[in-house]
Amino acid sequence: MEHTYIINGMTCNHFRSSVEKALNAIEGIHATVTLDPPIAIISMDKHISTEVLQDALSKIGNYTIEMAQNAQNVSHNNHQDHTEMNSMHKGHDHSGHGHQNHDHAGGHMAHMGNLKQKFWISLIVAIPIILLSPMMGMKLPFSLSFEGSYWVVLFLASFLYFYGGWPFLTGAVSELKAKNPAMMTLISMGITVSYIYSVYAFVTNYILQVPGHRMDFFWELATLIVIMLLGHWIEMKAVGNAGNALQKMAELLPGSAHLVQPDGSINDVPLQQIQEGQHVMVKAGEKVPADGKVISGETSVNESMVTGEAKAIKKSEGAIVIGGSVNGSGSIVVEVTGTGESGYLAQVMKLVGQAQQEKSRAESISDKVAKALFYIALIVGIIAFIVWYIIDKDINIALERMVTVFIIACPHALGLAIPLVVARSTSLGATHGLLIRNRNALEKAKDISVVTMDKTGTLTEGNFRVSVVKSLSGRWSDADILKTMAAMEVHSNHPLAVGILDKAKEDKLEIPKAENVALISGTGLSGTVSGQDAKIVTAAYLDKNAVSYDKSLFNDLAEKGNSISYLLINDDVAGLIAQGDQIKPEAKQTVKKLQNEKITPVMLTGDNEASAKSVGGQLGISDVYASLLPENKEKVITEYQHKGKNVMMVGDGVNDAPALARADIGVAIGAGTDVAIDSADVVLVKSNPYDIIHFLSLAKNTTKKMVQNLWWGAGYNIIAIPLAAGILAPVGIILSPAVGAVLMSVSTVIVAINALMLRMK
Helix, strand or coil, rough: EEEEEEEEEECCCCHHHHHHHHCCCCCCCCCCEEEEECCCEECCCCCCHEEEEEEEHHHCCCEEEECCCCCCCCCCCCCCCEEEEEEECCCCCCCCCCCCCCCCCCCCHHHHHHHHHHHHHHHHHHHHHHHCCCECCEEECCCCCCCHHHHHHHHHHHCCCCCCCCCHHHHHEEEEEEEECHHHHHHHHHHHHHHHHHHHHHHHHHHHCCCCCCCCHHHHHHHHHHHHHHHHHHHHHHHCCCCHHHHHHHHHCCCCEEEECCCCCCCEEEEECCCCCCCCECCCCEEEEEEEEEEECEEEEEHHHHCCCCCEEEEEEEEEECCCCEEECHHHHHHHHCCHHHHHCHHHHHHHHHHHHHCCCCCCCCHHHHHHHHHHHHHHHHHHHHHHHHHHCCCHHHHHHHHHHHHHCCCCHHHHHHHHHHEEEEEEEECEEEECCCHHHHHHHHHHCCEEEEHHHHHEEEEEEEEEEEEECCCHHHHHCCCCHHHHHHCCCHHHHHHHHHHHHHCCCCCEEEEEEECCCCCCCEEEECCCCEEEHHHHHHHHHHCCCHHHHHHHHHHCCCCEEEECCEEEEEEEEEEEEEEEECHHHHHHHHHHHHCCEECCCCCCCHHHHHHHHCCCEEECCCCCCHHHHHHHHHHHHCCCCCCCCCCCHHHHHHHHHHHEEEEECCCCCHHHHCCCCEEECCCCCCCCHHHHHHHHHHHHHHHHHHHHHHCCCCHHHHHHHHCCCCHHHCCHHHHHHHHHHHHHHHHHHHHHCCCCC
C-alpha cells in the first residue's frame, strides 16, 4: 500500500530533492516527491508517524508543520493515509478557491515561508540600518549617527541576516546539495560575505581598534535582503496558485458508497473499504464511486468531467462505468472492477504526477544567469584576493577587493529583473482573460512548434445542439417534425432528448401530448402523437427493417459529426433531426494563425474517428488523433517531444490532465474541469481558443523584456566585476565600492521602468 502526504506551500526542485534524500535515509523507507505547486506530494511505501516526518523536514529548513484534518475526498480508494500538512503561512489567504486573487507561493521560491510577513518585518528593521550606516563607504545626506550607533547597526543587521536571509540560506543549502547553484546561492553569497566581512570590520574597528579603517557593508546587506524578498514576493503573488490537480482528481470521487449486502440490504461505507467484486448501488444524480460493470438498472451517465466529451452515455446491463462520472436519472447496481491503483482516476493521477515531476525540473533563465554569475564572481573574487595580497601584502585591501566583487556580482536589480516583468505580464494577461500560473511557460513559449488541442470544449462548444431539422415528406413541415419528436422525448432521459427539447423551446413551439410512449430497446421510442403512430429510430433500425431513406443525406450529415434521429409516422420516414457539437467561431482563425506562425496544429480527442476527422477537416487540421484515452494523449505528446518538438497542449477535461502536465506548456480552457485547470500552466478564462495566439504574443514580448532586464540587472557585471577586482589598477582605474553602489541603483531604476513598458500586442 502506498502512503501519501501532502505538504502545502513549499514546492520547489530543491525542496523535493532534499526531502527525498532525508526520507530515504530512514531505514526501510523509499520515498518519492512529486511537485504540483503549491504543494509537494510525498509518496512512501511504508507508513511513518507525523513526528518522524516533521523531524526529517526540520533537518532541511526552519519549517513548522501542523496537522490538518483529513479531507474526506482526499482519502480515496486504498490511499487511507492522505494527510494534509500546512506550513503556517499566517499571512496567506487560503480562503479563496478561484485563480485570480491568491497569495500562495509559486515557482522556485515557494519554500520560503511567508514572504509577505518576512518582507515587512525586514523592511522595518532595515530602515534604521540604512539611516545609520554609509552606502559602500559613501556618506549619504540623510545618514544619521550617535554615540554607540554602530552597536545598534550590528544588532539589527545580525537579526536581519538570520531572519530575512534565512529563506535564501536554506535555499542555497538545497541548491548546493543538488550540485546546482543558482539564484539562492548567489544571493546567499552576497548577503553572507556582506555580513561576515562587516562583522570583521566592526570588531577590528571598534573592539580591537586596529589602525586603519575597514569599510563595512551593513547598508548593502539590508537593502539586498529587503529587495530580494520584495522581488520574490512580487513574483509569487503574480503567479498565484490555489489548488492542485491530484487533489482535485481525488475529489471527483464520493466519500462513501452504497454497498449492497448479500441479503439485499444496503449499507453506506467509506469508499476506501470498497473491494473489487462487491456490488454498489448508484442512485440518480450521484457520482459513481469506483470503476465497475452495470449488473442491473438502466440510466445515462455523464462522463464529461472524466473523459472531456460532452455526450452523456446510455448505460444498461453489462456496460462499463468509470469512477467519478455522474449518474443520470436512473438507479443502477454496479459490480466493482477497479479500486485503488487499478482505478481509472488513480491511473490518470499517476500519469499527472509523473509528468509534473519531470516538468518541474526545468531551469528558468534567471537561475541560469545567477548560476553563471555565482561561478564568475567566486573565481574572480578569489583571484582578486590572491593577486592583491601578493602585490600589497595587506590582507585588508585584498579582502575589500574580494568582498566588493562578491557584492557587486549580486546586484539589487537582478532580484527585481524577472519578478517585475512577471508581475506586469500576469496583470496584462489577466485583463485579457489569460491566467498565467507558471512563469516558466512564458519563457518556453517562444520555442513552441506544435500545439495539440482537445476537440470537445476546446475547438467545439462541448454542447450537443440540433443542427438540422428536416422534413422528408410533403405532408409535414420542419416544425411538425420537431414538435412530434419533442412530444415523445419529454418521456426520455436519453442525452439526445435534451437537445431536441431545447430546440423546441428555443423555437417557442407548443409541444403536443404524446401517449403510450415506450422504449424501443437499443433504438429509440414509440408512441402516439396527435392520433398518429410515431417512432424515433436510428439509421441502423431503418436498414434492419428495410425502410428506404436518403443514404447520401445521412452520410453527408454523419461526416460532419452529427448524431441523426429519424421520425417514422405510420411507418413512413417523415423527417430527421441531426445533432452535433458546434465548432467555436474562433477555432478556424486560431488554426490558420498557428499555421502562419509555422506552428503545427494537432487535434487529440477521445471522440470517434469520423467525428474527429470531420471537425479537423472543417478547421484545416490534418494531424488528427481520435479515440484516445488519457495515457494515449500523453503518449502522443511524448512522441512529439522525442522528435525534438516543443509542445503546447490545450484541453479542458480530466482525460486531458496527463497531457497538460506532460506538455512543455499546458493550457486549460476556463470552462473546463478543475482538474484540467490545476494541471495547466495557463488558463484561458474566456474559453476562447484564439486566446492561444494572445498568450503566445504576450509570452514573446515578456521574454524579450526578461532578457532586456537581465542585461540591465546583471549584464553590467561584464565590466563591473573585472573593474571591482582591479584589473585596470596598473593604469590608475579601479571601481570603488561607492561607484559600484551607484551603478547598482541606476540599473535597478532602469529595470523597473523597462518592466512597466511591457505591452500586449
